[in-house]
Amino acid sequence: MDANFAKENEPMYDAPLGKNDVDAKDTKIAAKDVQVYYGDTHAIKDVSVDLLDKTVTAFIGPSGCGKSTFLRCLNRMNDTIDICRVEGLIELDGEDIYDKRVDPVQLRAKVGMVFQKPNPFPKSIYDNVAYGPKIHGLAKNKAELDEIVEKALRRGAIWDEVKDRLDAPGTGLSGGQQQRLCIARAVATEPEVLLMDEPCSALDPIATAQVEELIDELRASYSVVIVTHSMQQAARVSQKTAFFHLGNLVEYGETSQIFTNPVDPRTESYITGRIG
Amino acid sequence: MTDASIGGAAAPRKKSSIHELDARTRKRNASEARFKAFGLGAILIGLFFLVTLAVSIVRSGLPAFTETVVDVEFTLSQAQFDEAESTLFKTAAYSDLFIADLRGTLEERGMQVAFDEAAIERLLGKVGGTLREFYRANPEQLGQPVAFQLPASSRVDGYFNGRVTRETLEDTRFLQGSDLDLVDALHEAGVIRQDFNWTFLTGADSGVDNPGGAGIGASVVGSFFMMLVVLVLALPIGVAASIYLEEFAPQNKFTDLIEVNISNLAAVPSIVFGILGLAVFIQFMHLPQSAPLVGGLVLTLMTLPTIIISTRAALKAVPPSIRDAALGVGASKMQAVFHHVLPLAMPGILTGTIIGLAQALGETAPLLLIGMVGFVARGYPEGFLGGFTEPNSAMPAQIYTWAARADASFYEKAWGGIIVLLVFLLLMNVIAIILRRKFERRW
Ligand SMILES: Nc1ncnc2c1ncn2[C@@H]1O[C@H](COP(=O)(O)OP(=O)(O)OP(=O)(O)O)[C@@H](O)[C@H]1O
Ligand SMILES: [Mg+2]
Numbered sequence: 001m002d003a004n005f006a007k008e009n010e011p012m013y014d015a016p017l018g019k020n021d022v023d024a025k026d027t028k029i030a031a032k033d034v035q036v037y038y039g040d041t042h043a044i045k046d047v048s049v050d051l052l053d054k055t056v057t058a059f060i061g062p063s064g065c066g067k068s069t070f071l072r073c074l075n076r077m078n079d080t081i082d083i084c085r086v087e088g089l090i091e092l093d094g095e096d097i098y099d100k101r102v103d104p105v106q107l108r109a110k111v112g113m114v115f116q117k118p119n120p121f122p123k124s125i126y127d128n129v130a131y132g133p134k135i136h137g138l139a140k141n142k143a144e145l146d147e148i149v150e151k152a153l154r155r156g157a158i159w160d161e162v163k164d165r166l167d168a169p170g171t172g173l174s175g176g177q178q179q180r181l182c183i184a185r186a187v188a189t190e191p192e193v194l195l196m197d198e199p200c201s202a203l204d205p206i207a208t209a210q211v212e213e214l215i216d217e218l219r220a221s222y223s224v225v226i227v228t229h230s231m232q233q234a235a236r237v238s239q240k241t242a243f244f245h246l247g248n249l250v251e252y253g254e255t256s257q258i259f260t261n262p263v264d265p266r267t268e269s270y271i272t273g274r275i276g
Numbered sequence: 277m278t279d280a281s282i283g284g285a286a287a288p289r290k291k292s293s294i295h296e297l298d299a300r301t302r303k304r305n306a307s308e309a310r311f312k313a314f315g316l317g318a319i320l321i322g323l324f325f326l327v328t329l330a331v332s333i334v335r336s337g338l339p340a341f342t343e344t345v346v347d348v349e350f351t352l353s354q355a356q357f358d359e360a361e362s363t364l365f366k367t368a369a370y371s372d373l374f375i376a377d378l379r380g381t382l383e384e385r386g387m388q389v390a391f392d393e394a395a396i397e398r399l400l401g402k403v404g405g406t407l408r409e410f411y412r413a414n415p416e417q418l419g420q421p422v423a424f425q426l427p428a429s430s431r432v433d434g435y436f437n438g439r440v441t442r443e444t445l446e447d448t449r450f451l452q453g454s455d456l457d458l459v460d461a462l463h464e465a466g467v468i469r470q471d472f473n474w475t476f477l478t479g480a481d482s483g484v485d486n487p488g489g490a491g492i493g494a495s496v497v498g499s500f501f502m503m504l505v506v507l508v509l510a511l512p513i514g515v516a517a518s519i520y521l522e523e524f525a526p527q528n529k530f531t532d533l534i535e536v537n538i539s540n541l542a543a544v545p546s547i548v549f550g551i552l553g554l555a556v557f558i559q560f561m562h563l564p565q566s567a568p569l570v571g572g573l574v575l576t577l578m579t580l581p582t583i584i585i586s587t588r589a590a591l592k593a594v595p596p597s598i599r600d601a602a603l604g605v606g607a608s609k610m611q612a613v614f615h616h617v618l619p620l621a622m623p624g625i626l627t628g629t630i631i632g633l634a635q636a637l638g639e640t641a642p643l644l645l646i647g648m649v650g651f652v653a654r655g656y657p658e659g660f661l662g663g664f665t666e667p668n669s670a671m672p673a674q675i676y677t678w679a680a681r682a683d684a685s686f687y688e689k690a691w692g693g694i695i696v697l698l699v700f701l702l703l704m705n706v707i708a709i710i711l712r713r714k715f716e717r718r719w
Contacts, residue, residue: 075604077600077603077604080599080600080603082526082527105606105607105608106606108603108604108605108606109605109606112604112605112606113600113604114604115597115600115601115604117597119595119597119598119600119601120601121598121601121602121616122598122620131602131605131607131615132605132606132607135605135606135607135611135615136606182601185601185605186604186605188605189605189606
């Protein structure tokens with residue numbers, strides 16, 4: 001399965017990348033002085049960060065520090081929360097995503113999201129994956145759609161498990177399979193950025209390993225942002241790491257540097273397990 | 277326990293066996309057993325009332341579905357017809373002829389019962405009128421034997437149904453003891469018999485003095501057209517309003533106000549809606565009085581809050597993660613709602629709608645106010661559109677009208693009407709269950 005995968009994606013690698021090595025890359029998403037308020041609560045304070053293309057960026061930090069909040073700003077999922085207010089500038093490829101002309105729907109087609117809790121639609125596995133391509137008109141006919149679905153399921157590392165029961169309900173899968181189905185669903189729309197909010201929190205080590213492997217594959221074509229509570233995971237999959245604390249972005253840099261030689265004492269105490 | 281461990285100076289924990297219940301556990305178990313007993317008792321009491329109700333409805337209502345008819349073969353010649361038409365009391369002349377004929381029939385069978393015109397009138401009502409009407413309408417039947425099925429009076433009906441017995445019978449102008457002898461004799465001769473009362477199901481309301489001819493059919497049609505109006509208006513309006521309020525409307529004082537008022541509307545007594553309908557639809561908009569269209573509009577107002585509240589509850593029950601999932605793959609809000617949320621909420625919406633409709637079907641008070649009283653239902657509407665605009669009644673209003681009439685036979689009809697109404701309600705519930713099953717996703 002994995003061999004398959006690599007073969008399929010190989011031409012997409014523009015440079016041979018090893019784990020955790022960093023090349024000079026373009027900025028995909030640039031955030032400047034972002035503030036987020038939930039009513040009177042100031043949840044994100046003055047966050048400025050440049051997220052790179054074809055890079056996995058990990059957001060770490062203690063519970064409630066605003067990782068999910070910031071992540072949801074990047075594809076405007078916070079719009080669905082009435083009391084939530086976002087200030088500052090967030091640019092995707094140099095274009096302000098909070099501009100009046102932006103339709104969040106179009107934005108979300110470019111910036112896909114995988115949620116913390118697996119949330120497949122109560123429809124068949126096939127329909128789960130096909131839904132996005134269908135509403136975005138990515139397939140001209142059934143054959144093309146079939147192809148997209150198969151490709152997405154393969155990238156989600158779940159094709160072999162479900163290829164014989166594409167008509168079975170997506171909610172009938174195990175938690176780990178559901179999460180991989182959600183990842184497949186997210187990549188099916190060919191986003192440019194993939195946001196993942198603790199994608200492995202419901203998974204066993206084997207499924208986690210599969211998802212991590214997948215993230216590493218995805219890096220070839222996407223900019224991936226992953227929120228995680230597992231230091232090991234952040235160290236394993238990401239090239240860049242951002243440490244949040246009480247709504248502030250405390251430190252942002254190369255993963256290797258953050259984990260071996262943090263600048264801020266708060267980062268050090270968090271990764272060594274003293275706060276959070 | 278915690279104190280001990282915190283206090284450090286640990287009083288040694290008492291050794292206890294799990295084979296014997298301590299006081300707390302015993303108390304807890306006792307209260308649980310008590311609660312179970314209360315619950316069971318409540319259910320039993322409920323069941324008892326339900327059964328009592330069902331039995332009494334069926335017992336009181338079943339006679340409405342039977343009728344007592346008198347079969348007579350009667351021939352009227354052209355000469356007799358002309359003669360009767362030339363007399364002063366024309367119907368009396370017909371009565372005389374009929375009685376003479378009946379005497380003949382009984383004598384033929386060798387039966388000797390004395391009866392007079394008054395007795396026949398008590399038994400069969402104004403026979404002369406019925407006959408005259410028939411022959412004037414069908415003159416070609418003159419000279420040929422015609423088989424008449426004449427409905428017997430409600431008292432005779434009651435005699436067969438056990439409502440009237442010789443013991444309880446007091447001689448009145450409606451029925452006398454001697455009449456029962458005649459009834460028995462006719463019964464023996466096979467002239468009088470009990471039959472299924474199709475008129476009750478297919479007929480319209482009759483006059484106060486003719487319970488035998490009363491039927492609920494016309495008001496069933498009235499109810500049907502009202503429900504059509506309610507369904508066509510309340511379902512789309514209610515569902516659209518709920519979706520808007522639940523999914524799209526901004527959360528502010530104004531929507532809060534709307535929300536509170538919808539809940540309040542659900543609690544407004546139905547008679548208030550009736551008077552509103554009278555003022556707005558009939559007096560202001562000049563829609564026809566007693567029309568199912570107006571009834572439907574009034575019931576729509578009444579049903580809307582029910583549908584909105586249950587639809588919103590159904591929408592709320594759809595996990596937010598489904599909306600996030602849809603939005604996350606780039607669906608618009610509307611696509612998220614219509615592709616994912618609405619299908620999941622469908623069973624709840626349908627249940628709410630049918631409960632609302634059932635409520636509307638059983639509503640009486642507002643209909644009385646807009647003139648859909650029972651006696652208006654004198655016949656079937658002409659054509660489909662006429663069903664909406666022609667004066668008619670509805671089942672519960674018809675039942676109310678019958679129950680208010682003096683004749684005990686109408687009382688019976690009222691119970692019969694209730695059976696018909698309940699059958700329709702059960703039918704609607706069955707439809708609700710079937711629809712729910714169909715739409716429910718068990719995954
Ligand atoms: N919908 C909301 N309404 C009000 N406050 C919210 C909402 N969502 C989050 N918050 C608040 O914003 C702050 C940041 O929350 P957020 O969910 O971003 O934390 P997190 O870093 O993702 O935590 P975790 O690791 O536990 O998921 C918290 O203080 C939280 O209480
Ligand atoms: Mg979170």
